[in-house]
Amino acid sequence: MKKEMKKFFRKVFETINKPEMRILPGQLAFFLVLSIVPLVALIAAIASNFLVSIESLIELINRTFPKDAAELISQAIGGKSLNLNIVIFYSSAFILASNGPHSMIIGSNLLYKIPDKDLLTRRIKALFMTVVLVLLLIFMLIVPVFGDTIVSMITQFIESDSINHMIKLTYSLLKYPISIFFIFFCVKLLYVMAPDKQIPSKSTTYGAIFTTIAWILTTEIYSFYTEVFAKYNLLYGSIANLIILLLWVYLLSYIFVLGMALNANSEIADHKLKEVK
Numbered sequence: 001m002k003k004e005m006k007k008f009f010r011k012v013f014e015t016i017n018k019p020e021m022r023i024l025p026g027q028l029a030f031f032l033v034l035s036i037v038p039l040v041a042l043i044a045a046i047a048s049n050f051l052v053s054i055e056s057l058i059e060l061i062n063r064t065f066p067k068d069a070a071e072l073i074s075q076a077i078g079g080k081s082l083n084l085n086i087v088i089f090y091s092s093a094f095i096l097a098s099n100g101p102h103s104m105i106i107g108s109n110l111l112y113k114i115p116d117k118d119l120l121t122r123r124i125k126a127l128f129m130t131v132v133l134v135l136l137l138i139f140m141l142i143v144p145v146f147g148d149t150i151v152s153m154i155t156q157f158i159e160s161d162s163i164n165h166m167i168k169l170t171y172s173l174l175k176y177p178i179s180i181f182f183i184f185f186c187v188k189l190l191y192v193m194a195p196d197k198q199i200p201s202k203s204t205t206y207g208a209i210f211t212t213i214a215w216i217l218t219t220e221i222y223s224f225y226t227e228v229f230a231k232y233n234l235l236y237g238s239i240a241n242l243i244i245l246l247l248w249v250y251l252l253s254y255i256f257v258l259g260m261a262l263n264a265n266s267e268i269a270d271h272k273l274k275e276v277k
Contacts, residue, residue: 015261021254024107029253031099033246094130101129101190107257108194111264117196129193136186139179184212187256191263203267207259214255222248 015021102122109116116122151171155164188208192201226244236243 011262011265012258015258015265018261020107020110021257021261024110024257025250025254028100028103028107028257029246029250031103032249032253034096034099095127097133098123098126098130101133101194102126104129104190104194104256104260105196108191108260108264109196111257111261112195112197112199112267113264114195114197122196125193129190132186132189132193136183139182180212180216183215184208187211187215187259191260194260199263199267204263206266207261207263210262211255211259214259215252218251218255219248222251 105122105126106116151168155167158164158167188201188204191204191208192199
């Protein structure tokens with residue numbers, strides 16, 4: 001076990017020193033920042049038409065994002081109902097949001113050392129990857145925020161107290177593991193879809209596990225850091241929340257690219273080993 005951990009950290013440090021790691025995370029973070037507000041605002045508009053309160057969505061944002069970043073994003077959603085103008089606006093925003101996944105595609109091609117496909121193919125694939133991100137946000141809205149309400153509604157129709165207790169206990173035990181698994185599944189799916197060549201799904205498991213765990217830990221640590229130690233408002237004034245959002249997204253982007261790079265290194269090494277054999 002100790003030997004495996006040393007081998008893992010050696011791979012991580014070797015990957016960090018790659019030239020791509022100095023460029024790709026910043027590029028991805030830039031487009032993801034452009035994508036976050038349109039994605040959240042789009043989901044808010046859809047949610048308002050399904051009688052989902054904006055307050056619940058803001059509660060999700062407060063749970064998921066660092067405090068100051070959550071305040072900035074929450075200001076962008078106003079609970080507007082869908083009409084033709086809103087549909088046109090958010091359709092354009094959805095296309096803009098696909099710049100984040102499009103950057104993932106270009107970055108993965110560079111890491112896997114494969115040529116880019118034509119622009120139209122990449123843009124279409126980026127739209128599908130954006131759908132994955134939307135599904136991830138919707139899932140996080142339903143399970144962490146409305147899961148308790150849904151379970152309570154179900155137990156109202158069951159008279160047995162023992163069965164109700166069992167349902168609530170099962171849900172409380174499975175809520176967070178299921179959420180973590182779904183995040184892992186979406187990250188893994190993005191890793192599989194991103195490169196412009198077919199890669200084995202199994203080869204992306206390694207990086208997806210690393211990214212999922214690192215995302216959760218980084219968000220918790222960065223939230224604590226910004227609340228207790230960091231005083232960005234002293235340096236940046238009114239744009240402090242934006243700086244916090246940028247730094248947080250950059251950290252997540254760096255971890256995402258690092259996980260992708262670990263997958264790419266393993267895939268390239270396995271391919272070379274097969275060629276030698």
